[in-house]
Amino acid sequence: MVNSEWLTGMTRGSAGNVDSRRWQASILPPLLVFVVVLAVWELGVRIFQPPTFLLPAPSEISRTFFANFTELWTYGFNTFREAVAGFALGCGLGILVAIVVARSEVLSSVLLPFAVASNSVPIVAMAPLAIVWFGIDEGSKIAIVAVMCFFPTMVSMVRGLRTPSPAQVSLMRSYAANEWQIFRKLRWPAAMPFLFNAFKICATLSMIGAIVAEFFGGSVKFLGVYIKTEANILRTQNAWAAIIVACILGLSFYFAIVLLERKLMPWFTEEN
Amino acid sequence: MRDASLVARIPTQWLRWGVALLLIALALFLWEGSKTFFNLPDYKLPHLAQIGEAFVRPTPQGPVWRVLLQDTLYTGLEAFLGFVLGGISGFLLAALFVHWKPAERGLMPYVVASQAVPIIALAPMIVVGVGRLGAPPWLSKAIIATYLTFFPVTINATRGLKSVDRDALWLMHSYAATRQQIFRKLRVPASLPYLFTALKISATASVIGAIIGELPVGSKRGIGVQIVVGSQYNTFNPGFLWATIIMAALLGMLFYGVVALVERRALHWKQE
Amino acid sequence: MSHIIEFDQVWKIFGAGESETIALQNVDLTVETGEFVSIIGPSGCGKSTLLRLIADLLPPSKGDIRVNGKTPRQARLDRDYGMVFQAPTLYEWRTVLKNVELPLEVMRSAREDKRGRAVKMLDLVGLSDFQNHYPRQLSGGMQQRVSIARALVFEPTLILMDEPFGALDEFTRERLNLELLDIWAETHKTVIFVTHSISEAVFLSSRVVVMTPRPGKIARIIDIDLSYPRNFETRESDRFFELVTEVRETLKEEFTRGEIDD
Ligand SMILES: Nc1ncnc2c1ncn2[C@@H]1O[C@H](COP(=O)(O)OP(=O)(O)OP(=O)(O)O)[C@@H](O)[C@H]1O
Ligand SMILES: [Mg+2]
Numbered sequence: 001m002v003n004s005e006w007l008t009g010m011t012r013g014s015a016g017n018v019d020s021r022r023w024q025a026s027i028l029p030p031l032l033v034f035v036v037v038l039a040v041w042e043l044g045v046r047i048f049q050p051p052t053f054l055l056p057a058p059s060e061i062s063r064t065f066f067a068n069f070t071e072l073w074t075y076g077f078n079t080f081r082e083a084v085a086g087f088a089l090g091c092g093l094g095i096l097v098a099i100v101v102a103r104s105e106v107l108s109s110v111l112l113p114f115a116v117a118s119n120s121v122p123i124v125a126m127a128p129l130a131i132v133w134f135g136i137d138e139g140s141k142i143a144i145v146a147v148m149c150f151f152p153t154m155v156s157m158v159r160g161l162r163t164p165s166p167a168q169v170s171l172m173r174s175y176a177a178n179e180w181q182i183f184r185k186l187r188w189p190a191a192m193p194f195l196f197n198a199f200k201i202c203a204t205l206s207m208i209g210a211i212v213a214e215f216f217g218g219s220v221k222f223l224g225v226y227i228k229t230e231a232n233i234l235r236t237q238n239a240w241a242a243i244i245v246a247c248i249l250g251l252s253f254y255f256a257i258v259l260l261e262r263k264l265m266p267w268f269t270e271e272n
Numbered sequence: 273m274r275d276a277s278l279v280a281r282i283p284t285q286w287l288r289w290g291v292a293l294l295l296i297a298l299a300l301f302l303w304e305g306s307k308t309f310f311n312l313p314d315y316k317l318p319h320l321a322q323i324g325e326a327f328v329r330p331t332p333q334g335p336v337w338r339v340l341l342q343d344t345l346y347t348g349l350e351a352f353l354g355f356v357l358g359g360i361s362g363f364l365l366a367a368l369f370v371h372w373k374p375a376e377r378g379l380m381p382y383v384v385a386s387q388a389v390p391i392i393a394l395a396p397m398i399v400v401g402v403g404r405l406g407a408p409p410w411l412s413k414a415i416i417a418t419y420l421t422f423f424p425v426t427i428n429a430t431r432g433l434k435s436v437d438r439d440a441l442w443l444m445h446s447y448a449a450t451r452q453q454i455f456r457k458l459r460v461p462a463s464l465p466y467l468f469t470a471l472k473i474s475a476t477a478s479v480i481g482a483i484i485g486e487l488p489v490g491s492k493r494g495i496g497v498q499i500v501v502g503s504q505y506n507t508f509n510p511g512f513l514w515a516t517i518i519m520a521a522l523l524g525m526l527f528y529g530v531v532a533l534v535e536r537r538a539l540h541w542k543q544e
Numbered sequence: 545m546s547h548i549i550e551f552d553q554v555w556k557i558f559g560a561g562e563s564e565t566i567a568l569q570n571v572d573l574t575v576e577t578g579e580f581v582s583i584i585g586p587s588g589c590g591k592s593t594l595l596r597l598i599a600d601l602l603p604p605s606k607g608d609i610r611v612n613g614k615t616p617r618q619a620r621l622d623r624d625y626g627m628v629f630q631a632p633t634l635y636e637w638r639t640v641l642k643n644v645e646l647p648l649e650v651m652r653s654a655r656e657d658k659r660g661r662a663v664k665m666l667d668l669v670g671l672s673d674f675q676n677h678y679p680r681q682l683s684g685g686m687q688q689r690v691s692i693a694r695a696l697v698f699e700p701t702l703i704l705m706d707e708p709f710g711a712l713d714e715f716t717r718e719r720l721n722l723e724l725l726d727i728w729a730e731t732h733k734t735v736i737f738v739t740h741s742i743s744e745a746v747f748l749s750s751r752v753v754v755m756t757p758r759p760g761k762i763a764r765i766i767d768i769d770l771s772y773p774r775n776f777e778t779r780e781s782d783r784f785f786e787l788v789t790e791v792r793e794t795l796k797e798e799f800t801r802g803e804i805d806d
Binding site for chain 1: 287288291292295315316374377378379380381382385387388389390392393394395396397399400401404405472473475476479480483484487488489496499500502503506513514517520521523524525527528529
């Protein structure tokens with residue numbers, strides 16, 4: 001920012017009209033795009049009449065969405081449950097392992113590169129194995145989601161727990177703080193922003209993981225299987241409606257994490 | 273200076289490799305150990321030798337490893353095509369965003385939202401739709417890989433292109449530089465670290481996308497097809513499923529590794 | 545044209561309404577070709593703003609500015625000035641040599657001799673051995689010397705420097721001051737030099753412009769009648785101390801007056 005503003009104590013920005021300007025700058029343009037895209041889509045489909053399996057009209061999708069409302073949301077929450085369970089399991093384990101690993105400098109510096117490298121492995125491709133191990137139902141999906149969430153959480157958490165500098169730690173020691181106090185008062189708070197970053201990534205990952213794992217097989221009462229079968233029998237409008245459900249659930253999960261973050265760490269305001 | 277850092281680095285490098293070997297040895301030991309100890313059936317956990325044997329088994333098209341390699345390369349090409357297309361189009365959109373504010377205002381929210389939403393769920397519809405149109409089978413997979421790459425690249429490239437500080441920009445103005453010069457000589461190089469972060473994420477995502485695209489019935493080639501085949505015949509040939517998954521994992525790591533290597537080359541001016 | 549810079553009742557006002565800041569108030573200033581003029585004043589008084597107006601990086605709110613007899617915009621388009629920022633502002637992906645070549649690349653001038661001129665400039669600032677280093681491999685002082693070489697390489701008639709040595713230790717700063725005077729003597733440029741340091745201003749300049757705290761006005765212009773070339777002995781001469789005291793007294797007077805006004 002401009003160099004010495006905060007030093008000279010100059011205040012800027014008039015308080016009035018912030019809302020209306022915000023509206024014009026950040027809400028109106030995307031809304032406009034939304035309306036235009038939807039209109040063009042609808043009109044395009046009406047005029048050119050592509051086969052429904054290729055591109056159903058928005059009106060068609062919304063009709064299906066409401067016609068199959070209960071069905072879609074039941075499937076949606078079935079999948080969502082898997083996602084949340086896998087998220088809890090994977091993130092929980094990630095945190096526990098990180099707490100152990102982060103205690104040792106050598107251990108974390110040696111293990112972290114492997115944990116990071118595991119990002120490059122297409123973990124969802126292991127879904128058939130998970131099915132062999134945990135059955136075709138929820139178990140295998142939860143396992144895949146848990147594995148997908150484990151690594152990012154562990155990596156972020158180790159990094160977070162290790163942010164306090166040795167000087168800060170010795171300062172705590174000089175207060176005669178014990179290990180537990182150092183953990184509670186220094187390392188844990190320092191790791192919170194990292195942890196929530198990982199949570200946000202994992203919230204999305206868990207929905208992706210659950211749906212994609214379902215592509216490999218499972219009961220029809222789940223979103224992934226439903227999308228796949230409906231697409232296969234060319235009832236694409238049903239698949240689109242299911243995707244809307246998936247998007248709403250994905251965004252809700254994400255924003256639930258953001259809300260939790262705001263509540264638990266009000267001092268940590270996001271820059272982006 | 274350079275020599276000193278090199279010498280200082282060798283032991284940690286060796287340590288890493290040592291630990292890697294140790295971890296692999298430990299994993300193999302645990303593998304066979306737990307198989308005996310828990311008396312796990314072959315379809316759940318085959319002997320390591322069975323996986324090796326699955327690789328060398330002969331087929332009419334040659335040994336299995338060669339067939340798998342061909343399928344992996346096929347998937348790799350689909351993913352690579354999408355990766356390149358998505359990367360280029362994402363960067364171009366970012367360039368548009370930087371030079372034309374309304375485009376960014378209207379579209380960026382959706383690009384960002386795409387990251388919190390399981391867009392990969394569109395994959396079955398794309399495969400079925402594009403397949404119905406009579407397009408070559410690799411096209412739908414490449415399209416999936418394209419959009420999975422496109423969004424993260426757009427976000428990070430936009431951030432990167434905007435990451436130039438005021439003085440760096442003013443320096444260019446003081447030379448009466450053209451917009452094009454500012455873009456080429458300042459914005460693009462400044463954006464590279466951000467771009468590569470996205471490319472590393474996208475490298476794996478495009479492999480996953482291509483594999484997922486191969487799941488729907490009717491696909492004939494690719495490692496995704498082999499994974500499905502492997503899961504179907506798991507009881508008869510328990511090593512084969514593992515072999516296919518190992519190939520998929522290797523493909524993911526190869527993609528990531530190549531991008532990471534190019535990054536190191538391109539960003540050698542950055543501090544390690 | 546011997547007036548290289550002319551400010552005629554120039555105002556610069558940032559913002560509007562409640563948040564309005566008068567950065568420069570009614571500034572009149574004339575600089576002759578070949579002069580070394582320092583601008584000194586308390587933080588936030590508008591020194592950087594003044595430089596940015598000359599450089600056409602900001603437009604004035606009122607008044608008229610001439611640079612080389614032209615509008616600042618025309619002077620910028622004609623590449624009449626070179627700017628040295630408070631931070632070195634090197635492009636970290638370019639080697640030292642490539643950084644110095646940057647303006648020549650952008651201006652597409654003298655293509656054949658790009659390398660040669662950049663090398664010569666690096667010689668001038670004593671960095672020929674570091675041509676192929678990257679900025680991160682240099683110390684702060686070395687980086688600032690690269691940025692000076694970069695400002696000189698396309699031979700502008702005017703050099704604008706915004707606290708170029710502000711972040712350096714006293715020792716390095718004094719050495720670079722001497723180097724800068726050498727370069728100035730050798731190249732016959734006009735230099736406008738913003739600084740916080742009274743002794744630096746007096747040591748370098750032919751004139752020192754003292755500014756008042758916000759709103760920035762010119763309080764006084766003090767002629768520095770020490771003979772060039774200057775060296776370490778200059779700093780120990782009685783006249784040097786007298787002039788330093790004079791500048792300090794002027795600053796102090798303005799500062800207390802500003803406080804009473806508020
Ligand atoms: N872009 C801007 N928008 C609003 N106010 C600004 C802007 N740039 C500068 N100002 C204000 O104008 C005044 C003068 O700023 P300027 O940067 O010229 O001061 P300065 O004398 O260079 O200070 P310093 O010695 O700390 O660098 C300050 O009050 C500052 O807050
Ligand atoms: Mg300043």
